[in-house]
Amino acid sequence: MRNLLEFLSKSGHWLLFVFLEVISLVLLFQYNSYQGSVWITSANAVTGRIYEWESAVEAFFSLTRINEGLTMRNFYLERQVDQLSRLYTEATDDTTAAERYGLKLLEQYELIPAKVVSNSLHREDNLITINRGRADGVRTDMGVACGLGVVGVVYMVSEHYSIVMPVLNVNSRVSCTIRKRGYFGYLRWSGGDPTVAYVEDIPRHAHFKRGDWVETNGYSSIFPQGVPAGKIIQVYNSSDGLSYRLKVRLATDFGNLRDVYVLSDKSIAERAGLMEAARDSLREKGR
Incomplete structure (x- = not known):
């Protein structure tokens, strides 16, 4: 107790200084919108980085199980594609049609690979954080999928991270x-x-x-x-x-979701422009 009192008497001014600094920072960020927005942005970046490190550690220890699942899935899909291509070839005598159709379907979309850094399962408003953002070409309302199927839709985007509204969200459709x-x-x-x-x-x-x-x-x-x-x-x-x-x-x-890809539709800008032109035309006719 005596040592504690001596420490407080010697360092009390420093402890008071730190206490007052904390109080001032809380007041600054809580009651000033600009400083508050800067803090939230910085905090999100830091939190995203922490989630990414945590996800990397978890992914490392589950690599064996993930690789086994991917191997089985790839084997199944290869057999399915071979069978479908063979049946289509027998029906049409066209040996290249299946390949042409697959390439045509995929060329409309750009796939942006990403990793899940944060995920939740048991809330009504579950959200997923991925390590790709505006700098990587991700925008809101882009679809997100994995090797097995649908994951969700991009809900919010920052420079290097994105929030995805998954199927496991009561607001998802x-x-x-x-x-x-x-x-x-x-x-x-x-x-x-x-x-x-x-x-x-x-x-x-x-x-x-x-x-x-x-x-x-x-x-x-x-x-x-x-x-x-x-x-x-x-x-x-x-x-x-x-x-x-x-x-x-x-x-x-969703309980074992690590790798996903964001689907970027290359034709969306053209279709949006066409729709806007059609609306402008209707407005001109209505005048």
């Missing part, structure tokens, strides 16, 4: 269709189990069965056609009885 059936609805998550979501507004006259795949329909510029969303495991009536509600086992394993 992804336009989907039932593979080979043509009927479409909206994929949404209701909270709770992070492995299942629901497709709403499937018409009553639709024909499908459990086990059918649900995938993106390509009607928007966010996702191309055919990105897997999940597999139908249960069928319900909607609350008003006018449509079906499909319970879907999600294709993406």
Whole structure:
């Protein structure tokens, strides 16, 4: 106790100085909008870097399991592509059509690879942080996917990081269709189990069965056609009885999400310009 009192008597002025500095900084950032915005931006950058380091450590210790899963997935996809190409060739006698179609579909999109540095599963408003931002070409409303399927949509962007609203967010809506059936609805998550979501507004006259795949329909510029969303495991009536509600086992394993890619649609600027020109034309006619 005597030593403590001696220390306080000798260093008391320094402790008082530090205390007053902390108080002044709190008042500065709390009651001044400009300084507050600077602090928030700096804090976000620091937090993003910390999340990135933490994610890198976790990823290192799970590399073996991830590589095993990727190997199995690649083997399955290669066999599927070979089989489909062979069947198409037998049906059309065109040996290059499948390759041409695949290249044509992908050339519209630029893929920006990214890593997940922060993720949550058990909130209603789950968000994902990735280590790519405005400097890497990422913009809001771009689609995000992984090797297994749909992840979500870019919600907010800073210079080097982005926030993604995943399928596991009650505010998320992804336009989907039932593979080979043509009927479409909206994929949404209701909270709770992070492995299942629901497709709403499937018409009553639709024909499908459990086990059918649900995938993106390509009607928007966010996702191309055919990105897997999940597999139908249960069928319900909607609350008003006018449509079906499909319970879907999600294709993406959000609890083990590390590597993703952002989908940049190269044609979006052209389509936006065309739409704006059409609106201007309608305004001129209305005058």
